[in-house]
Amino acid sequence: MIVCVAVVGHQNNPLYIQSFTDADDALKLHHIVHCSLDVVDERVNNPKKSGPTLNETFLGLLYPTENYKVYGYLTNTKVKFILVTTDLDVRDADVRNEVPCCIC
Amino acid sequence: MGRDVSESCIDSLLTEMVSTYCNRFYANKPELAARRIEAIGYQVGHQLSERYTMERPCFSDHLEAIKFICKDFWFELFKKQIDNLKTNHRGTFVLQDNRFRWLTRMSIDQSPENGTSEELSIMADNKTMQSMHLYFPCGIIRGALSNLGIPCAVSADISNLPACSFVIRIKA
Numbered sequence: 001m002i003v004c005v006a007v008v009g010h011q012n013n014p015l016y017i018q019s020f021t022d023a024d025d026a027l028k029l030h031h032i033v034h035c036s037l038d039v040v041d042e043r044v045n046n047p048k049k050s051g052p053t054l055n056e057t058f059l060g061l062l063y064p065t066e067n068y069k070v071y072g073y074l075t076n077t078k079v080k081f082i083l084v085t086t087d088l089d090v091r092d093a094d095v096r097n098e099v100p101c102c103i104c
Numbered sequence: 105m106g107r108d109v110s111e112s113c114i115d116s117l118l119t120e121m122v123s124t125y126c127n128r129f130y131a132n133k134p135e136l137a138a139r140r141i142e143a144i145g146y147q148v149g150h151q152l153s154e155r156y157t158m159e160r161p162c163f164s165d166h167l168e169a170i171k172f173i174c175k176d177f178w179f180e181l182f183k184k185q186i187d188n189l190k191t192n193h194r195g196t197f198v199l200q201d202n203r204f205r206w207l208t209r210m211s212i213d214q215s216p217e218n219g220t221s222e223e224l225s226i227m228a229d230n231k232t233m234q235s236m237h238l239y240f241p242c243g244i245i246r247g248a249l250s251n252l253g254i255p256c257a258v259s260a261d262i263s264n265l266p267a268c269s270f271v272i273r274i275k276a
Contacts, residue, residue, distance in 0.1 A: 074162070075157065076160060076162055076252060077157060077251045077252060078253060
């Protein structure tokens with residue numbers, strides 16, 4: 001289940017953050033999104049040779065926390081889409097297909 | 105995502121926009137009018153590049169981004185690609201379109217070579233009006249490239265209508 005969606009601009013300015021759980025969790029989700037921005041920057045600046053190439057827009061699983069998995073997607077104009085989900089058995093391919101649909 | 109727009113409407117809108125900014129809003133200040141028109145183009149290019157790069161993988165360098173502008177972006181806007189691309193490999197690119205769609209309806213002056221001073225000043229006026237119409241596409245290119253992370257300056261050159269070339273200088 002997706003608990004949080006965030007759209008962040010190219011200067012790491014938040015454009016849209018929406019969480020889909022109870023209010024007291026919202027701050028923690030904002031914090032997770034904020035931390036994931038660092039991971040995105042790291043992936044962009046140090047592309048892993050074995051991982052996705054520099055041309056990949058879908059960054060895949062950014063990092064797992066205790067209850068959540070965080071996925072990232074980077075557009076050509078450096079707008080980042082962050083997806084936080086609690087689904088423990090979701091596969092990369094499913095999320096990869098969902099994200100372009102969300103953008104349109 | 106396909107929605108149709110009438111081409112004659114676009115032509116009329118652009119002609120009217122240039123005419124309004126030059127003759128009504130900034131009547132005696134052509135530089136301000138030009139800057140305003142270019143700023144409108146910047147906004148349009150900014151948003152269009154967001155839309156047209158959606159499905160693509162990222163660009164590896166400046167040349168890839170310029171090639172995207174020449175091919176896909178130009179095709180989406182004008183249903184044709186740029187005819188000629190030249191570069192000096194030091195940050196300057198010249199994009200030449202042999203039949204620029206928005207200038208096809210513009211009259212070409214066939215003035216005699218040794219005209220009187222009146223005719224020459226009329227010709228000069230015509231040249232400035234023609235160059236006013238090119239600020240909008242220059243802005244579009246500049247907006248698109250800056251959204252892709254490439255700050256640049258774009259100028260246009262209309263030595264022979266209806267062909268025109270756009271010179272892109274990438275800021276180092």
